[in-house]
């Protein structure tokens with residue numbers, strides 16, 4: 222595993238691409254595990270099936286994975302921890318969940334619209350196979366995380382589950398979304414405050430694994446916002462009923 226990263230670039234752009242992060246042997250081992258997980262219909266302590274459009278999705282829990290597995294070794298690596306430490310500068314819950322997705326031409330989901338995530342997350346995103354625009358390259362708008370960060374300061378009560386449309390109302394001042402093509406083993410580290418979307422597959426398939434890291438502060442803040450939202454939503458339902 223390649224372990225050099227440019228912190229300035231990650232800070233400025235909110236996204237960093239590491240070509241050839243995994244070598245051929247590592248990517249082959251990771252692909253073998255992906256193949257096994259993605260076809261497994263049995264839920265275990267470390268694997269959960271996801272509701273997914275055409276295509277497939279699974280979620281792994283890092284702490285329950287076999288420590289000798291390539292999935293565990295990749296997503297618990299000191300390098301990823303070092304990047305999260307340097308970028309987030311506060312305590313975080315490190316890659317607790319790892320998502321595996323396989324998109325095909327008929328896959329349709331909300332992540333295909335340009336957006337920022339409701340919960341700010343640092344994602345470690347790996348292409349398992351060569352990926353181009355044709356098979357759904359990840360797209361993003363570098364630098365746009367700065368705008369999102371201001372939105373969070375001023376509109377935190379609107380950035381909530383159930384109000385997904387708000388995270389689709391974006392500015393175009395940072396330009397168009399750029400597709401990031403890469404060979405199998407390419408790593409994309411990105412702050413989900415960067416506007417981003419999953420590319421649509423027109424031919425073939427796209428296989429991705431990604432680890433999700435969140436700060437403890439953002440997890441707490443989100444819990445509080447959701448709790449605060451509940452009385453409001455009950456009140457608005459009562460109002461609607463009487464109107």
Ligand SMILES: [Fe+2]
Nearest residue numbers: 332337338413
């Ligand atoms: Fe997203």
